Amino acid sequence: MATAVDFYTRVANRLRSWGFNVEEVPGWQSRDAEPKTAFDPTQLFVEHHDASAATSVDGSHAYVVREKLSQFTINRSGLIRLCAAGITWHAGKGGPLHGVPLNNANPRSTAVEVANNGLGEPYTDACTASIVALEAAWCMEAGRGVERVVGHREWAPTRKIDPRIDMNWRRAAVAAFVASKSAAPAPASAAGSYTVRAGDTLGGIAKAHGTTWQVLAQLNGLGNPNVIRVGQVLRLPGAAAPTPAPAPAPAPAALSPDPKANPIAFQRWYNAYPFRPALLPVIRPLANNWGPQSDRALRKVQARYGLAVDGIPGPKTRALLHRLGYRG
Numbered sequence: 064m065a066t067a068v069d070f071y072t073r074v075a076n077r078l079r080s081w082g083f084n085v086e087e088v089p090g091w092q093s094r095d096a097e098p099k100t101a102f103d104p105t106q107l108f109v110e111h112h113d114a115s116a117a118t119s120v121d122g123s124h125a126y127v128v129r130e131k132l133s134q135f136t137i138n139r140s141g142l143i144r145l146c147a148a149g150i151t152w153h154a155g156k157g158g159p160l161h162g163v164p165l166n167n168a169n170p171r172s173t174a175v176e177v178a179n180n181g182l183g184e185p186y187t188d189a190c191t192a193s194i195v196a197l198e199a200a201w202c203m204e205a206g207r208g209v210e211r212v213v214g215h216r217e218w219a220p221t222r223k224i225d226p227r228i229d230m231n232w233r234r235a236a237v238a239a240f241v242a243s244k245s246a247a248p249a250p251a252s253a254a255g256s257y258t259v260r261a262g263d264t265l266g267g268i269a270k271a272h273g274t275t276w277q278v279l280a281q282l283n284g285l286g287n288p289n290v291i292r293v294g295q296v297l298r299l300p301g302a303a304a305p306t307p308a309p310a311p312a313p314a315p316a317a318l319s320p321d322p323k324a325n326p327i328a329f330q331r332w333y334n335a336y337p338f339r340p341a342l343l344p345v346i347r348p349l350a351n352n353w354g355p356q357s358d359r360a361l362r363k364v365q366a367r368y369g370l371a372v373d374g375i376p377g378p379k380t381r382a383l384l385h386r387l388g389y390r391g
């Protein structure tokens with residue numbers, strides 16, 4: 064399970080580098096519901112809610128740990144806990160989805176159980192922020208796009224209702240978060256070493272570090288250069304610093320139409336916003352002018368996604384609205 068331990072350690076460290084607190088539940092490294100089955104935590108991320116009473120801060124956390132039901136939990140205060148590095152029993156019958164075969168997601172996926180009653184309890188801002196960050200960290204460490212982040216009910220639509228969140232909105236928020244973090248440099252490997260990530264090849268790693276796969280294979284005693292594991296730490300030749308590949312120039316962000324140009328369209332869109340109950344009541348009646356309700360709504364969206372809260376639909380705000388699906 065060393066590979067999964069390394070993978071989750073990197074996910075946790077990435078979250079910490081973003082300012083999130085990640086608590087490690089004692090024994091997480093060896094907690095595994097199916098120790099004899101090979102585990103790849105990078106093919107799918109499945110979000111659940113735990114259907115716990117809204118009065119409990121931690122919800123079902125202790126039960127989830129004891130019964131090995133997910134790798135992560137997030138409580139109502141937004142605290143992220145790393146519970147298990149092995150397979151957990153969370154997905155059940157469902158799929159196939161994104162190449163994960165029918166009824167067989169547990170050995171190929173990572174799960175989070177989020178404390179929420181699933182009966183319309185609003186997610187707190189702290190809770191939502193932690194969910195989005197965890198899913199973004201998973202995408203970045205697994206080398207996956209946000210389409211691989213799914214709700215349990217998307218895996219098992221005939222059996223499950225969780226989470227009661229519009230997963231298209233969730234994925235849009237995760238994509239926006241990944242984009243905001245991708246400009247920052249990735250955490251550096253220790254000098255003279257490289258940690259293998261999903262999708263790496265020995266030849267690709269060698270090229271990126273100015274050497275050949277033959278040298279790396281010899282230096283690391285690799286019998287078969289086609290077999291490297293995610294999380295494996297490879298020695299690099301010499302002390303020369305690796306030459307980073309030039310970053311591709313970012314594409315200009317797509318902008319939504321100006322929401323003030325069509326207040327009713329914006330109000331309709333906002334009323335369908337999945338976290339709106341935690342923010343403001345529905346805008347009613349719809350009004351074809353930009354009044355105080357529209358202004359407050361736009362400011363709430365700006366605040367939630369970390370933009371300047373000025374109520375002005377400038378380029379950054381319109382890029383955000385575009386990512387969130389607003390098309391006027």
Ligand SMILES: [Zn+2]
Pocket residue numbers: 110111112153215223225
């Ligand atoms: Zn579930």
